Amino acid sequence: DIQMTQSPASLSASLGETVTIECRASEDIYNGLAWYQQKPGKSPQLLIYNANSLHTGVPSRFSGSGSGTQYSLKINSLQSEDVASYFCQQYYNYPPTFGGGTKLELK
Amino acid sequence: EVQLVESGGGLVQPGRSMKLSCAASGFTFNNYDMAWVCQAPKKGLEWVATISYDGSSTYYRDSVKGRFTISRDNAKSTLYLQMDSLRSEDTATYYCARHYYDGTYYYFDYWGQGVMVTVSS
Numbered sequence: 001d002i003q004m005t006q007s008p009a010s011l012s013a014s015l016g017e018t019v020t021i022e023c024r025a026s027e028d029i030y031n032g033l034a035w036y037q038q039k040p041g042k043s044p045q046l047l048i049y050n051a052n053s054l055h056t057g058v059p060s061r062f063s064g065s066g067s068g069t070q071y072s073l074k075i076n077s078l079q080s081e082d083v084a085s086y087f088c089q090q091y092y093n094y095p096p097t098f099g100g101g102t103k104l105e106l107k
Numbered sequence: 108e109v110q111l112v113e114s115g116g117g118l119v120q121p122g123r124s125m126k127l128s129c130a131a132s133g134f135t136f137n138n139y140d141m142a143w144v145c146q147a148p149k150k151g152l153e154w155v156a157t158i159s160y161d162g163s164s165t166y167y168r169d170s171v172k173g174r175f176t177i178s179r180d181n182a183k184s185t186l187y188l189q190m191d192s193l194r195s196e197d198t199a200t201y202y203c204a205r206h207y208y209d210g211t212y213y214y215f216d217y218w219g220q221g222v223m224v225t226v227s228s
Contacts, residue, residue: 042220043218044152044215049209089215092212096154097154098154101151
């Protein structure tokens with residue numbers, strides 16, 4: 001199975017700040033990567049697919065980048081509603097596997 | 108609007124069975140593969156199983172092979188997960204998700220609200 005390693009595990013940032021979350025795959029996943037946001041007590045919601053494509057309805061302050069084994073999610077101008085956990089997931093190979101998550105809080 | 112509504116969770120004893128359902132609406136159900144993904148309390152996400160749009164193919168994570176069965180009824184737009192020989196480590200919230208294919212890759216584009224399964228004596 002492809003291992004997905006996310007960093008940091010937790011993050012504290014101020015409103016308006018830019019935040020970056022990293023995800024490393026144990027092998028090349030050829031941009032087969034998604035990012036999900038999970039607010040407390042809610043289900044995950046797709047933000048980014050194919051490493052850098054924004055899902056329908058997702059604010060443009062979210063963006064994804066990367067290639068090979070290294071990917072990142074950037075949130076520009078952090079808003080209060082962005083407080084959540086964020087997960088990366090590879091779907092290049094079965095089984096699909098997720099990163100351990102990053103919990104984002106407001107400073 | 109895509110909606111996925113799970114039901115059937117609760118408390119069950121180790122070794123017993125439970126069946127989850129997921130009612131889909133807002134899209135043509137029989138055009139899409141569907142999946143179950145679980146999340147143990149305070150833990151990360153784990154894919155459990157996927158079924159093809161017509162039910163002809165199924166895929167499972169190793170830890171549930173032979174114990175869980177994913178199925179679907181396209182006439183009712185409903186996805187199922189039959190869980191047998193349940194273990195304490197199966198305790199989790201189970202999410203139904205649409206497994207969308209964009210021509211190259213599959214990814215989970217819509218998720219249900221989840222249903223909690225607790226395996227305990």
